[in-house]
Amino acid sequence: xxxxxxxxxxxxxxxxxxxxxxxxxxxxxxxxxxxxxxxxxxxxxxxxxxxxxxxxxxxxxxxxxx
Amino acid sequence: xxxxxxxxxxxxxxxxxxxxxxxxxxxxxxxxxxxxxxxxxxxxxxxxxxxxxxxxxxxxxxxxxxxxxxxxxxxxxxxxxxxxxxxxxxxxxxxxxxxxxxxxxxxxxxxxxxxxxxxxxxxxxxxxxxxxxxxxxxxxxxxxxxxxxxxxxxxxxxxxxxxxxxxxxxxxxxxxxxxxxxxxxxxxxxxxxxxxxxxxxxxxxxxxxxxxxxxxxxxxxxxxxxxxxxxxxxxxxxxxxxxxxxxxxxxxxxxxxxxxxxxxxxxxxxxxxxxxxxxxxxxxxxxxxxxxxxxxxxxxxxxxxxxxxxxxxxxxxxxxxxxxxxxxxxxxxxxxxxxxxxxxxxxxxxxxxxxxxxxxxxxxxxxxxxxxxxxxxxxxxxxxxxxxxxxxxxxxxxxxxxxxxxxxxxxxxxxxxxxxxxxxxxxxxxxxxxxxxxxxxxxxxxxxxxxxxxxxxxxxxxxx
Numbered sequence: 001x002x003x004x005x006x007x008x009x010x011x012x013x014x015x016x017x018x019x020x021x022x023x024x025x026x027x028x029x030x031x032x033x034x035x036x037x038x039x040x041x042x043x044x045x046x047x048x049x050x051x052x053x054x055x056x057x058x059x060x061x062x063x064x065x066x
Numbered sequence: 067x068x069x070x071x072x073x074x075x076x077x078x079x080x081x082x083x084x085x086x087x088x089x090x091x092x093x094x095x096x097x098x099x100x101x102x103x104x105x106x107x108x109x110x111x112x113x114x115x116x117x118x119x120x121x122x123x124x125x126x127x128x129x130x131x132x133x134x135x136x137x138x139x140x141x142x143x144x145x146x147x148x149x150x151x152x153x154x155x156x157x158x159x160x161x162x163x164x165x166x167x168x169x170x171x172x173x174x175x176x177x178x179x180x181x182x183x184x185x186x187x188x189x190x191x192x193x194x195x196x197x198x199x200x201x202x203x204x205x206x207x208x209x210x211x212x213x214x215x216x217x218x219x220x221x222x223x224x225x226x227x228x229x230x231x232x233x234x235x236x237x238x239x240x241x242x243x244x245x246x247x248x249x250x251x252x253x254x255x256x257x258x259x260x261x262x263x264x265x266x267x268x269x270x271x272x273x274x275x276x277x278x279x280x281x282x283x284x285x286x287x288x289x290x291x292x293x294x295x296x297x298x299x300x301x302x303x304x305x306x307x308x309x310x311x312x313x314x315x316x317x318x319x320x321x322x323x324x325x326x327x328x329x330x331x332x333x334x335x336x337x338x339x340x341x342x343x344x345x346x347x348x349x350x351x352x353x354x355x356x357x358x359x360x361x362x363x364x365x366x367x368x369x370x371x372x373x374x375x376x377x378x379x380x381x382x383x384x385x386x387x388x389x390x391x392x393x394x395x396x397x398x399x400x401x402x403x404x405x406x407x408x409x410x411x412x413x414x415x416x417x418x419x420x421x422x423x424x425x426x427x428x429x430x431x432x433x434x435x436x437x438x439x440x441x442x443x444x445x446x447x448x449x450x451x452x453x454x455x456x457x458x459x460x461x462x463x464x465x466x467x468x469x470x471x472x473x474x475x476x477x478x479x480x481x482x483x484x485x486x487x488x489x490x491x492x493x494x495x496x497x498x499x500x501x502x503x504x505x506x507x508x509x510x511x512x513x514x515x516x517x518x519x520x521x522x523x524x525x526x527x528x529x530x
Binding site: 002003004006007008010011012013014015016018020021022024025027028029030031 | 106107110111114117118121122124125126127128129130131146147148152302307308310311314354356360363364
């Protein structure tokens with residue numbers, strides 16, 4: 001018996017319910033977040049030039065800071 | 067004396083180790099407390115994290131199959147290993163097929179657990195440890211002493227001396243920045259020229275087949291992206307259902323481990339390089355390792371499979387903070403190691419670990435996934451007793467005590483005589499040597515007992 005079969009044979013159970021797993025993510029205590037505003041801020045930061053241009057593209061070892 | 071006692075005594079006699087342990091665990095404890103106090107309802111988040119892990123463990127087979135299917139669809143190859151030896155063989159075979167002369171390793175406790183460093187050495191494959199602390203202990207030829215800070219047992223001064231002895235171009239200034247630069251010079255070229263990169267995985271994402279690594283140095287990314295082949299070794303319990311579940315666990319992990327909201331580098335890898343990708347490995351292999359985990363699930367240790375390897379338990383453990391990690395002997399130290407090591411390596415060799423505990427419960431209080439560590443340790447003690455593993459002297463002594471304790475009249479008579487006899491051994495209010503209790507009085511003095519037993523005093527007071 002392969003290791004895969006041996007391991008899975010000891011772990012037999014019904015397929016998990018996505019709804020059951022997703023229900024575990026409900027977090028009423030978390031503060032409300034404006035997701036679209038957060039995404040816009042993230043994209044704006046991504047568009048800024050890098051702090052250090054030497055890290056933008058590493059083609060070979062000589063591109064690395066010494 | 068046992069091997070564990072010898073190691074613990076050696077640790078207790080080392081004043082430099084004590085300084086090193088306190089520097090690390092004291093800082094970790096303080097930072098975690100700040101992070102937890104700033105988190106909205108950390109207790110609810112702990113409940114949720116425990117529930118997520120329990121749901122995964124209860125459905126582990128189907129989740130593993132889902133992960134496998136998605137990882138393969140993303141271009142990875144998935145291997146399964148029942149034992150540590152099988153896992154090492156798979157890794158070595160992949161390295162040999164890739165003609166690997168050197169591998170770059172990102173820190174992985176599973177790698178330590180299965181003995182991968184030793185297996186690579188035996189196979190004649192060079193190993194570069196890219197995590198700074200793992201690099202330090204590789205230079206020192208030692209094992210990790212903490213699951214988050216493997217070189218916790220080393221002071222800055224000891225590390226400085228090690229770098230000066232072993233690095234090709236060591237630092238000149240005695241500053242942390244200069245020492246870090248020395249390590250960077252030593253490691254950077256090796257990292258980027260390794261043939262194979264080997265990592266663990268903090269999480270395996272079932273619905274995408276991705277793996278997640280967290281570091282504070284970026285060493286995972288530097289050692290896993292440039293090489294042609296990326297090998298992941300991960301315990302089967304690392305599965306989470308989806309990315310949002312992984313995010314929740316990450317929020318708990320970083321805060322519990324280092325007090326940070328998130329580690330500096332949190333990366334998700336989904337399969338090897340795709341057409342059009344600028345970089346990435348050509349091959350990605352994921353080795354799913356059992357090594358006793360399915361047995362733990364079947365034998366009353368399923369809660370231990372919740373562990374996300376944050377290290378909070380050991381940072382708060384009064385025993386660990388006295389003896390450090392090496393005293394525990396295995397890959398995993400502290401309370402989580404005391405539960406896990408007997409499961410992975412057998413109870414007879416590791417029975418003392420369950421007794422290296424005051425059962426104060428602090429570990430359970432700080433565990434982000436609410437593992438009932440003291441309960442599981444008591445379980446190991448009970449099993450050790452049932453299997454007759456305790457020393458004859460302990461069994462005889464406890465049997466005698468049980469005989470007397472179940473006979474109140476005999477117990478009162480015996481304790482009355484014992485108290486009077488013990489008082490005779492006292493000098494200046496303290497007893498420094500007690501027959502049959504040398505293991506206790508060898509390290510501490512005992513206060514002289516009161517002239518009468520509590521029951522006698524109580525009866526006298528009641529009679530007034």
